[in-house]
Amino acid sequence: MSRTKTFFYKTKIKNLIYRSKIIFKIRKFFNNLGILEVDTPILSRHSVSDCNIKCFKTNYYDNKINKNINLWMIPSPEYHMKRLLSRKIGSIYQICHSFRNEEFGKYNNPEFTILEWYMVNNNMFQLMKEIDIFFQKIFNFKKSQFFSYKKIFMNFLKIDPFKSRKKDLVKKIIDLDHFHLIKNEKFFNKKDLLEILFLIGIEKHLGKKRPTFIYYFPSDQALLSSINKANKKLANRFELFFKGIEIANGFYELRNRKEQENRFENDNKLRKQKGLEEVKLDNFFLDALSKGIPKCSGVAIGIDRLIMIKLKKNNIAKVIPFSIHNC
Numbered sequence: 001m002s003r004t005k006t007f008f009y010k011t012k013i014k015n016l017i018y019r020s021k022i023i024f025k026i027r028k029f030f031n032n033l034g035i036l037e038v039d040t041p042i043l044s045r046h047s048v049s050d051c052n053i054k055c056f057k058t059n060y061y062d063n064k065i066n067k068n069i070n071l072w073m074i075p076s077p078e079y080h081m082k083r084l085l086s087r088k089i090g091s092i093y094q095i096c097h098s099f100r101n102e103e104f105g106k107y108n109n110p111e112f113t114i115l116e117w118y119m120v121n122n123n124m125f126q127l128m129k130e131i132d133i134f135f136q137k138i139f140n141f142k143k144s145q146f147f148s149y150k151k152i153f154m155n156f157l158k159i160d161p162f163k164s165r166k167k168d169l170v171k172k173i174i175d176l177d178h179f180h181l182i183k184n185e186k187f188f189n190k191k192d193l194l195e196i197l198f199l200i201g202i203e204k205h206l207g208k209k210r211p212t213f214i215y216y217f218p219s220d221q222a223l224l225s226s227i228n229k230a231n232k233k234l235a236n237r238f239e240l241f242f243k244g245i246e247i248a249n250g251f252y253e254l255r256n257r258k259e260q261e262n263r264f265e266n267d268n269k270l271r272k273q274k275g276l277e278e279v280k281l282d283n284f285f286l287d288a289l290s291k292g293i294p295k296c297s298g299v300a301i302g303i304d305r306l307i308m309i310k311l312k313k314n315n316i317a318k319v320i321p322f323s324i325h326n327c
Helices: 003-033 080-085 124-139 149-157 164-173 190-201 258-275 284-292 303-310
Strands: 057-062 069-074 093-101 110-122 144-146 210-216 237-242 243-251 296-301
Touching: 003 093, 003 124, 003 303, 080 093, 080 110, 080 284, 080 296, 110 124, 110 243, 124 210, 124 237, 124 243, 124 296, 144 149, 149 190, 149 210, 164 190, 243 303, 258 284, 296 303
Parallel strands: 144 210
Antiparallel strands: 057 069, 093 110, 110 296, 210 237, 237 243, 243 296
């Protein structure tokens, strides 16, 4: 083995030792708060309906019925953890591997480590404050800053995302020299254009010096969050960025089965339009909503990305034991 490879190997082990210590500190943090750690399945009978998430599919041969059963590797433990919430388990967290069938990159690996955390009887802002404390204690990050989705668009792009017309958004994308992203303009709606603008004109600037929360996304970007009662245009959803990288995605959780079922059905209509396979609705999850989950907020946090930032590395492959290319 060459000296270069030997040096890289030693650095890698050093990173993995740090990673282990961080995960230990995370568990200690939650233990001190009295929050229960849970363990849910990696394989599921149901996929997710989000058009932007591609799941790994496999099958299980059930010899009792002489039939193959389709299974998916989870993109996050969210559905299963909410099923536990419906059983009145209280505030919970989990550190687990999740899977997305997406392109490998500096910030992405098909298999990654996620921290999923639910706080019962906490609204979105209370959870954001808890996450801020978490980052300060575990990673020694500076105190976070907070901006609304509207405010951050006004700051960087000088447009109101809620009042701007489609043609205004198209013009802004062209002004940013990214027309190639929307050549077939007729296939893009306002939601698509706002997501593109956020990606190319805002995200890379966020959290240069300290973690930055963006909250109150448009209601059509709600995902699994509730809608704000005071303003139906707003979703009770937030994202967290640091060094221009998305670190976390969180919600004041939707608890209404009918509304969630409608969203799943709308996702399937969109999947059909895009030529994607429709997804069977997860009735286990929907039944949990019918049973009732408590008022709560939840967040998914990318552990690999956090460790990468803390160690000042430029690729998550440098902070995980094996990437997709050498596993």
